[in-house]
Amino acid sequence: MSTPTDTPIDSTLINPDRRKALKFGGLAIGFLWLGGGKAALAAINPLRQSDDAAVAAADGHPAFAPNAFVCIDTDGKVRLVMPNVEMGQSIYTGTAMLLAEELGVDLAHISVEHAPSNAQLYGTALLGGEQATGGSTSTRNGWESLRQAGAVARLLLVQAAAAQWKVAADSCTVEHGEVVHGASGRRLGYGALAAAAGKLPMPSGAIPLKDPAHYTLIGKPWRRVDAAIKVNGEAQFGIDVKVPGMKIATVRACPVFGGKLASVDDSRARALPGVVAVIKLDDAVAVIGDHYWAALQGLQALEISWDLGANAHLDTAELTRQLDEHSRTGKPIVARKQGQRPAAGKSVEAIYQLPLLAHATMEPLNATVHVSADQCEIWLGTQVPNRVVAAAVKLTGLPEEKIIFHNFFLGGGFGRRLEADIAVQAIKIAKQVNYPVKVIWSREEDVRQEIPRPMYYDRISAVLDPDGRPDYWSHRTTGASVAARWIPAALSKDGLDSDTVECAAETPYAVPNVLSEWVPCDLPQGLLPGWWRGVGPTHNLFVVESFMDELAHAAGQDPLAYRRALLQKNPRALAVLDLAAEKIGWGKGSLPPGVGRGIALGEPFGSAICAIVEAEVTAEGSVRMRRVVVGLDCGQMVNPSSVSAQVQGGLLFGFSAALYNGLTVKNGGIVESNFNDYRNLRINETPAIELHVVQTTASPGGMGEVGTAIAAPALANAVFAACGVRVRNLPIERALAAHHEEARKAVARRKQGDRAEALT
Amino acid sequence: MITLQVNGEAHQVDAPPDMPLLWVLRDLIGLTGTKFGCGIAQCGACTVHLDGQAVRSCVLPVGALAGKAISTIETLDQSDAGRKVQQAWLTVDVVQCGYCQSGQLMSAAALVAGNPNPSDNDIDMAMAGNICRCGTYVRIREAIKLAATGHTDALQVIPDDAGTPSGANS
Amino acid sequence: MKTLKRLLLLLVVLLVLGGGAYLLLNRTDPSPGTAPPTAGAPATATVLQRGEYLTRAADCVVCHTEPGKQPFSGGVAFKLPFGTIYSSNITADADTGIGRWTDDDFVRAVHDGIDADGKRLYPAFPYTSYTALSRDDVLAIKAYLFSLPKISQRPPANDLSFPFNQRWAIGFWDAVFFKSKRFTADSSQSPQWNSGAYLATALGHCAECHTPRNFAFALKNNQALAGTTLQGWRAYNITSDKAHGIGGWSDQALAQYLAQAHAEGHGSAAGPMAEVVQHSLQYLKRDDLDALVTYLRSVPAKVGSDPININQQPADLIASSAAAPGATEAEKASPGMQLFAGACASCHQWNGAGRETPYASLLGSSTVNDPGGQNLTQVILHGSDMHVADQAVYMPAFAHAYTDAEIAQLSNFVIAHYGGKTGSVTARQVGERRQQQ
Ligand code: FES
Ligand code: FES
16 A cells, blocks of 8 residues: 655654544545555455456456456457546546556557446555545555556566567566567567466566666656547446436435425326326436436426425524534544643634535436346446445345446546435336436536535634744634545544544644644534545645635735745645745736735645645636646656646636535525536636646655645635735635625725735 | 438437427437536537537527538547547547536537637637536647647647557446 | 684585595496407407406416416515515415405406405506406406416415505505596507507506606606616617617517517517516417507607617627627627626627527617616526427526626626627626515
């Protein structure tokens, strides 16, 4: 199992294990608490062959499948099986590169395949051995084991060739899918060797891996393996599956969290052409049609009455009130305590609030299911194949081997597809009919049936020493725990969900006295807290880095200089900070009125990243990002092209949420419905993004969520620099609208060049 | 029964006149390259070409389409602009999850076909209706310039010989 | 002593005179009246057929049906400057509806604004127009209403401040502003004109929205149909004025607009007018539409208080293609244009035509030519969802995710681009209009 590059270990932690765990980030942390570590290590096993591959190998096709990831056919076709799912993060490409690097084939000569549901073979160690994709764990997880898997295959192929040529194995090399005997110039393709290699005994123990100096793939930019089929419409997402006899369903669930179906008058719906059936579930109604349009027309013709239940009057104000109350009167769980609050010194304090967030994956949630007497077949793009299969076993009473699961490309995941809810609903519907049914949620349903990133309410304070540096730092976050619902075993004995304090208990900065704690505050029944594109780090980095900016301001110091002074013991973080600052020309030249720059620095998911945003706040209070410069240390980059894509995508995802997003609860349900009221950043709002990387060969850090986690604080700090409004309550657009006059005056003052004034 | 001209072929479809083209393409004709994202013309995932114009098929009733030329992502490579755009998308390695990309490519192809040298602003105007949740906008800009002009100031370009293996599919 | 007597006497005389005048002015017209022929409700049709058509032509359903509730079950709120009143349940339910009403009760309510218990109705119920209906037509409407399912639903009680909650006081309002009178044909006009007049006044009650009102909320009849603003929406000038009314429209365009809420070069209806077309006008027979057009053509031209000049050739629009704005405008890259490119251009082409549907064409509509952007901001904020001519015409609402400032910028861009005018929409105005609806 790989560990990210070290950061200075703080021995004063209450629980050293927790400290170790805290280095992994987001979703990964939870799983480490499973103590599944050992089971997990077995999960990706370069020496274990999948049973079906073994069977297939027995009758010669594929001729050679030394483990669950590599299949080589006699025609030389190299098929690589992907343990993780592809949802845009380019993991298929990265995984293929790790395998192919050691196997000695070109990316042009391989094809990749979705893995079946099989945790024993495809589990992710950092996720406790569960076959799940999330928490930016995939590359960190497969870094060693996948290269081993490729090496095992290569070793056996070389042995097969050497035996045939009667030469020493170590006199042979591999290149472009062939074994080469340099001395005699003989070559044999992998296809020709597959059958023989398939009969050789497995090597024992770990096989020495390539010297990084000789990498031909790793570290170079490669085109995604799924690029070609994603530019011509060929790529199959779950929503695209076609099954003979399939009908299409769409659903309306109770608009109130936890509400139930009371009754439905479907007479008008059933009379409509193309409507096939109306299916009642305990909390929803589904209309099945010959096509989606018919189903949708049917749905709109239903007259449904709901039993709204306890949440009928719930709204955002009430949820906020509960958080505020818990943050004052709830019992905090301490994540880190070091030293004491000093008696003297200037004290600064603030309250930060973060809203519920939707995922709004571009592909609305959908699942296709066919339940028959003796089996249940599922077609679905999911981050958690095991959970879906387990749910099917439970709902159908069929044995696991009777659940046939097909995975697909995911039209975005962002943590939403770490939930099996859509599959569960589709299975319940399919059980009531005798044909395959594809359940598609309208975008409105997709937003209103969210399992959102929970709200947070953070009280943060500091006491400054005579030089204005934090002598004491106290951060109390209040909110619901995702892990407590999703993976309860992950909570520590004292009930701490480490994710809630990720990047808060540990910051890059040297502060003598620290208190970091979490007050649990569950969401009401029926509203579930969900994973997102980085939960803990995305939430905490906004609070920590915004507040760090407040401290610099309180101390009357430059935000860059202020941070540098606290980073003298953290060269890795200091390096990315200085890199970004240098590239944007921090402090050099002067900016136009109404324009400001904001710094944010963090070490989420085992990487170190600094983003500096240059943004303008117009006189109307609108924010325009002009430029973003990023300094990054993510260890060894497997594919630099993917790294920069993830930084760009992660940042834009984070900016979208920071500027515009926050779900509103009213009458017990979600108000937003679609992209007209749940707004997404558009290309004409997108700044230029420059990425500068610190090159290292340390094992890779996570990438998928790193950009997202750093986006909000960098932008909020830029907004402050531009107009003097400190955003402590996301999203920024709403915050600025609330402080519109304040912002307008400040910008006006800036326009008169009175900078100091504007910053007060 | 309505007769539609899709990708150069005539298709007889049994659809109510107010049924949006998107669902006729996906559920009746079986062309699933065109995607459903919002259904209210706010995201662009469903973009197709109608007589060469980029349109949102999710709000385009089929009743009015008899005799009009409809083309989708599946035949984008049959037009000059389409091929250029697809190639540029590969060279710059634009796609991430890929779900919005059919729509992005159709909008981009319509732009490039009508504008040999689009400025940043032209690109913004033509592409602002296409949402990408994965955030591929930076590379989309670069790819469109590459497609239009043939030369690029892209952050990074991946040469063809890097190869493009066949991806997983079901 | 004497003087006191005189005073008392004077007082008595005044009271008698006043009372007499009150009664005189409030006397009702007992005549049944005769309606001119309407193509959709011929004498040959059954009373229920006539009733259904007339009920639609009078657009009863829109004011008496809450969204999602049973037709005619009432409860629709009317926010007036002096409080809120709720429309009544006019289904035949005995307790909560009008099931116990006799024919005379119903006729009195429709003709004179007095309900079965003798209480005066608020003139939000347009008896001021319906009074011109013939007794036969009123009873046909009643017969139709009584043929529908009885719905038991009691509308909320009105909530009005004193003195407006004193129904008897309406008597004085009626005395001054209301005249009970059946329609009388104008023999100097064609039969078609007379049918149109009956459809526009007695049934369609166009004036109730399109005619400005005086200090006492009574119609200014010397400004008939010259346009005004109510409940946050402008009802445009529909007099025969060539520049500011519908004088410049072709008969064809006018008839199409009334029937389908859209006409090429005039944009589409939204808000209250969209409801009128959806629930009422789209059901009118072609002959009746033509009659309506003939009548409207004859309405004296008035400029109106806030005239709108339609620009059919705005420079920016002319310079644009279907897919992109013209170079000079694009260069400016105004915030409003940026918002439009993202959220609007997918349906509303830069050249003024609709992309996926003609309903999205903006060229020539009063809405984009009104520098104040009254209806424009309303439709951007609250969207539009109408069902006409067998299709759903839908525009999403943008109030929730866009700030007042952004919507003001967007509105002013649209007014400049599609109307060739300088818009005057401010963030504050948008903020106020958010609250409406
Ligand atoms: S699905 Fe058509 S624009 Fe979103
Ligand atoms: S590539 Fe995933 S939404 Fe655009």
